[in-house]
């Protein structure tokens with residue numbers, strides 16, 4: 001287990017998470033801001049990518065689990081992403097739509113932000129998304145981030161970039 005919050009546990013993924021993860025990643029509504037939902041192979045590759053990230057960096061996207069029931073509800077964590085040509089630490093999240101709009105995404109994202117500033121040397125953390133992804137950028141704002149940039153790219157047409165600096169984080173009331 002990596003992080004505990006009021007309602008959630010964040011822990012490393014294992015291959016056993018495949019069915020629950022695939023249910024989320026294969027859902028067209030959840031993935032409507034992506035080019036297409038993930039198929040089985042894409043989901044398996046995604047798990048492998050994270051297992052490798054844990055080894056290479058000591059972090060990755062983690063499984064988000066409800067403390068009360070043990071139910072898997074999504075993923076949230078830190079990865080290195082190419083954002084407009086720069087490799088930057090990015091907080092990412094996906095929550096199973098059964099659990100949307102109950103504050104779980106922002107509760108997980110805030111915990112990952114705090115973990116990252118406490119356990120890494122990064123001076124700025126980022127979240128980026130397709131410009132149409134209101135849920136995603138609202139979660140970034142709930143995470144204390146501000147929009148710092150937008151740029152055109154092939155994947156998202158237009159990407160929005162949100163960020164919070166270590167200094168801004170230190171000044172937050174937590």
Ligand SMILES: CC(C)(COP(=O)(O)OP(=O)(O)OC[C@H]1O[C@@H](n2cnc3c(N)ncnc32)[C@H](O)[C@@H]1OP(=O)(O)O)[C@@H](O)C(=O)NCCC(=O)NCCS
Pocket residue numbers: 030031033093094095096099100101102103104105106107128129130133134135136138139142
């Ligand atoms: C983005 C996502 C993880 C948010 O999860 P969540 O648990 O519903 O988020 P929260 O309940 O913590 O909401 C956080 C904020 O976003 C807002 N929000 C969430 N979904 C929203 C939506 N569809 N439209 C408008 N606002 C939304 C909430 O109102 C809240 O704002 P507030 O702090 O001002 O009250 C979820 O919508 C999701 O899984 N989306 C699909 C996957 C995805 O696109 N991930 C991001 C890839 S870049």
